[in-house]
Amino acid sequence: MFSDYSNGAPDSSNLSRQFYVPGTIYGDTSNGNQVVDFQARETRFNFKTSTDLDGHKLTGFIELDFFTHGDGNERVSNSYSPRIRHAFISYDNWTVGQTWTTFQNPGALPENLDFVGAAEGTPFVRQTIVRYTNGGFQFAIENPETTVTPNGGGARITSGSGMVPDFVARYNFKTEGGAKFTVAGLARQLNVEIDNLDTQEIGYGVSFTGVIPVGDDDIKLSATAGDGLGRYMALNYANAGVLDANGEIETISSYGGFASYRHWWTDQWRSSFTLSGFKALRLTTMKH
Incomplete structure (x- = not known):
């Protein structure tokens, strides 16, 4: 991703370096304006079940990705924790x-x-x-x-x-x-x-x-x-x-x-x- 911040780019750990967040567009005037980011944090896993219970439909769904956390860094391993996106059941x-x-x-x-x-x-x-x-x-x-x-x-x-x-x-x-x-x-x-x-x-x-x-x-x-x-x-x-x-x-x-x-x-x-x-x-x- 290539980004151009007219008021200076946020630090690499900032949420807006992962995706566009309107509340963080102001940047940091002490940093440069143009930055390039490589990331795999949008990687997503989900698991779904669908069961018929005497004519009633029961569905379960859970989904994870690796966005928004600040618990990793880009210096060595880029290790980020998974986060829950969806986790629900539906019955009819x-x-x-x-x-x-x-x-x-x-x-x-x-x-x-x-x-x-x-x-x-x-x-x-x-x-x-x-x-x-x-x-x-x-x-x-x-x-x-x-x-x-x-x-x-x-x-x-x-x-x-x-x-x-x-x-x-x-x-x-x-x-x-x-x-x-x-x-x-x-x-x-x-x-x-x-x-x-x-x-x-x-x-x-x-x-x-x-x-x-x-x-x-x-x-x-x-x-x-x-x-x-x-x-x-x-x-x-x-x-x-x-x-x-x-x-x-x-x-x-x-x-x-x-x-x-x-x-x-x-x-x-x-x-x-x-x-x-x-x-x-x-x-x-x-x-x-």
């Missing part, structure tokens, strides 16, 4: 375990050489869920985790103290022309209970994705907006909220999307052109 319409959040449609992700691709323009989360599917409808409760910015700025505060799971509903449908679409909604409680802080707020979001055939080619697109989305968008580029002077959460609004056109030159050669963007802003309210 139920899925329980770790996999893609129901709020995300991985089938609409652009086909880019980068591991994620249009990272800032898409929801991208894997976590433990309990999901029920019926036709095109999906309903899920998922693991809660809150990220906020301290009052006046500073290091991100991450709180896993929430007692209310995140709720997601989604509808998948397709047209007679073969286009596939999804509409998803998310509702979550932001909860911070750390030291003397004890505050809650509501976050929500909506997401739309589509895969539209254009002859042998296709267009993939996504649009997502919400208040308090935080970690669900752009690999947690922005937090879900900011703590005000009273220790209360003020939510951060965020918007993101992408459009990607994929062209097949031959049966074996294809290329994609992708545009992606993200914006976050804090809406300050006056409390009396």
Whole structure:
């Protein structure tokens, strides 16, 4: 991989040297701008089972790769620990375990050489869920985790103290022309209970994705907006909220999307052109 960082390249151990992470694009002005990386960390292993139990379908799936860990180095052996990506079981319409959040449609992700691709323009989360599917409808409760910015700025505060799971509903449908679409909604409680802080707020979001055939080619697109989305968008580029002077959460609004056109030159050669963007802003309210 060849990368050109206008503000200086991060150190070789930095996450953004493995794949594009919007929150780490600022680099280090003390380093050079252009770098080359060789790695085998995208190597992936998975194992799947499928069993018929008296007419009921039971499926198990587990998948590992070697990304994101900082426990190895490039000096001698490049030894990196495996990490869990997916680990779930499905029984008829139920899925329980770790996999893609129901709020995300991985089938609409652009086909880019980068591991994620249009990272800032898409929801991208894997976590433990309990999901029920019926036709095109999906309903899920998922693991809660809150990220906020301290009052006046500073290091991100991450709180896993929430007692209310995140709720997601989604509808998948397709047209007679073969286009596939999804509409998803998310509702979550932001909860911070750390030291003397004890505050809650509501976050929500909506997401739309589509895969539209254009002859042998296709267009993939996504649009997502919400208040308090935080970690669900752009690999947690922005937090879900900011703590005000009273220790209360003020939510951060965020918007993101992408459009990607994929062209097949031959049966074996294809290329994609992708545009992606993200914006976050804090809406300050006056409390009396």
